[in-house]
Amino acid sequence: MDSENTFHRLIRLLTLLLVCYCALYSTAAAEIPVSTAIDGQFLPWVVNDGEGGVLVMWEDYRTGKDWDVYAQRIDSTGNARWAENGVAICQADRNQRRLRIVRHDKHAIVVWNDRRDRSNWDIYAQAINLDGEILWQTGGIPVCINTTDQSTQAIMSDGEGGAICVWEDERRSSEFQDLYIQRITAEGQPMWEPDGIPVFPSESLQSDPILVADGVGGFYVVWWDVVGYDAWHIMAYRLRLDAKPLWDAPILVSPMDGMQGEPRVIADGEGGIIVLWQTYENFINDQLHAQRIAADGSKLWEGTGVPICTASGIQKHASVVGDGNGGFITVWRDERDIYSDLYMQHIRADGTPVWEKDGIPLCTAGGHQDKPSIVKTEAGRFFVTWLDYREDFGEESSDAVYGQLIDLAGKTLWDENGVAISTSSGEHFPPFVVSVGQGKWVVVWSNTERDSGDIYLERF
Numbered sequence: 001m002d003s004e005n006t007f008h009r010l011i012r013l014l015t016l017l018l019v020c021y022c023a024l025y026s027t028a029a030a031e032i033p034v035s036t037a038i039d040g041q042f043l044p045w046v047v048n049d050g051e052g053g054v055l056v057m058w059e060d061y062r063t064g065k066d067w068d069v070y071a072q073r074i075d076s077t078g079n080a081r082w083a084e085n086g087v088a089i090c091q092a093d094r095n096q097r098r099l100r101i102v103r104h105d106k107h108a109i110v111v112w113n114d115r116r117d118r119s120n121w122d123i124y125a126q127a128i129n130l131d132g133e134i135l136w137q138t139g140g141i142p143v144c145i146n147t148t149d150q151s152t153q154a155i156m157s158d159g160e161g162g163a164i165c166v167w168e169d170e171r172r173s174s175e176f177q178d179l180y181i182q183r184i185t186a187e188g189q190p191m192w193e194p195d196g197i198p199v200f201p202s203e204s205l206q207s208d209p210i211l212v213a214d215g216v217g218g219f220y221v222v223w224w225d226v227v228g229y230d231a232w233h234i235m236a237y238r239l240r241l242d243a244k245p246l247w248d249a250p251i252l253v254s255p256m257d258g259m260q261g262e263p264r265v266i267a268d269g270e271g272g273i274i275v276l277w278q279t280y281e282n283f284i285n286d287q288l289h290a291q292r293i294a295a296d297g298s299k300l301w302e303g304t305g306v307p308i309c310t311a312s313g314i315q316k317h318a319s320v321v322g323d324g325n326g327g328f329i330t331v332w333r334d335e336r337d338i339y340s341d342l343y344m345q346h347i348r349a350d351g352t353p354v355w356e357k358d359g360i361p362l363c364t365a366g367g368h369q370d371k372p373s374i375v376k377t378e379a380g381r382f383f384v385t386w387l388d389y390r391e392d393f394g395e396e397s398s399d400a401v402y403g404q405l406i407d408l409a410g411k412t413l414w415d416e417n418g419v420a421i422s423t424s425s426g427e428h429f430p431p432f433v434v435s436v437g438q439g440k441w442v443v444v445w446s447n448t449e450r451d452s453g454d455i456y457l458e459r460f
Contacts, residue, residue, distance in 0.1 A: 031422060031456045032078045034444070035070065037062040037085040040452035042429060045110075046444045047103040048436045049130060052076030055108050056444055057089065057101050058455055067095040069112055071128060076436070078459055082132035089126050092116040092139045096124070100155045102163055106130055109163045109184070111143060111155045121149045123167050125184060136188035143182050144195045146171050150180070156211040156219060158241055161186030166199065166209040166221055179206045179223055181243065192243055199223075200237055200250050210265045212273055214238065214295060218246055220273050222253070222265045232259040234277045236293055247297045253277070254291070255304045264320045266328060268349070271295035274328055276308065276320050286314040288332060292351060301351035308345050311336045311358040315343070319374045321382060323408065325349060331362055331372045331384050340368045342386060346410065355410045362404060365390040365417040369402075371430035378439040380408045383460070385421065385431045385443045399428045401445050403460075421458055424449045 035041045040061040046054050053075040060070040062085075070086035089110055090096050099112040107129045114124040116139075124140035143165055144150045153167035162185045169180040180196035199206070205226040212220045218240045225235045237250040254260040259280040268274050276290040289305035309315045313335035320330045326349030334343040342362040346354035363369050367390040374384045388402040402418040412418075422428060426449030435441045436459075444457040 034072050034455035035085045036454040041455045042446045042453045044444045044455050045101050046434050052436050054442050057110050069096045069099055087132045090140050102155050102157045104161050111165050121151050123150045141188045146195045154209050154211045176205045179209050212265050212267050214271050216271045224261050232261050234260050234263045251297050266322050278316050288315045306351045309358045319372045321374045321376050331374050333370045342369045360410050363417045373433045375433045375435050377441050382406050383441050385433045401428050401431045
C-alpha cells in the first residue's frame, strides 16, 4: 500500500513538473488565421484592443486589381469578432498603401497613402470602433490632398480621441521634401490648416518621420535629415498639441560629422526621448549609437551619443523598448560573424550599459536572423520575435518566425536560440509583436504558403 501511494505521489509530481515546463516553454497552441482571403494580404499593423485582444490592419489585394485597407479584431480567446477575412476600411479606386494605426478607448484611427487621384499620392484616414463599425465618411477623410506627392506617414494619439499625423511632402520640391503635420479630432475633422502645416521648413531632405508623445501635453517629431551625399543627420523638434513650438528650432541629435540614419525613438518617461540610430562607415562597418534628449532640448548623454555596439561588421534593423526605469533594451541584426545573428543591450537611464560591451547574443543559430521586434510583456520581462533563416545555407530561401523571452539580466528564458512560432512553407514577412496586458502578448505576420499572402497571429 505504501508503495502504491508513493507511486501515485510520484506521478502527481511528474505531472506538476510537466505542467510547469509547458507553461514556461510553450508557444501558443496554433496559428490563428486573421485573413486568408484570395490573393495577397501583407504588412499587418497591430494594436491591443484594451480587452486582451488585438486590432489588426493590413494592405489587401483580394480584388486582384488594387490595394485596399482591411481590418480584423481578434479577441482574448483567439476568435475573430468581425466579418470573416476582415472589414474593409477603404476600397477607393486604385491603391491604398503603408497604413499606420493608433487606438483610443473604444475606437482606432488608421492613416494611409492613397492613390485614388491617379496623378499623385495623398494621405487619408478612417476610424473604426471595437464593433467593427466605420465611424467617418466612406473611403476615409482627406488628411492631405495637395497636388504633389505625400508619403511615409506616421501617426500618434492626441490623448483626446483624435490623432496627429506627419508625412513627407513634395509641395516645395520633389527632391528635397519637407515634413508636414495635421491633427484630426475624434469626429474626423482637421484642426489645423487644410493639407497640414510644415514642421520646420529647411533646405535639406526630411524623411522617415517618427512621432512620440512627451507625456506632458506635447510631442516630438524625429526625422532623418539629408543635407548632402555625405551629411546625414537625425533631427528632433518638440511641439505642443496645438502645433506651437516648444523649442526655437529643431536640434541635431546625432553628431554633426558623418552619416547617420534609421532612427528609433521612445519616450524616457520624464518628458524627454531616447533616440537610437545607425552610424554608417562605408556601409561595411556600421554601428549603433543612442542619445537621450531632455524636455528642454539638452543632451543628457555624451555629445556624440552612447555607443551601443561598435563591433566589426554591420549592425542594423534595431528594435527598442523602454525598460520601465528610464532606460531601454534594444535588439538588432549583427553581422560580426559570417551569418547575421541577433544581439541585444540594456542601457540605464544615465546612458551606461548593463550588459557586456557591444551587447550579448540573443540568437546565434546557423543562417541569418533579421528584423527583430521587441515588446515589454510585464515588469522585468521582454519578448523578441524575428525572421529566422537558420535552415538556409544555400541559394534556396527557407525562413521562419522565431521568438524568445528575456529578463532584465539578459537571460533567455526559453530554449537556446529561441522557439519556432511559424515554420510554414512559403515566405514569411517580418513579424510584429504587441503586449495585450497581464503578461500576455500577440505576434502577427504574413505568409505566402497558401497563396500570395495571408495574415496570421499567435497568442502567448
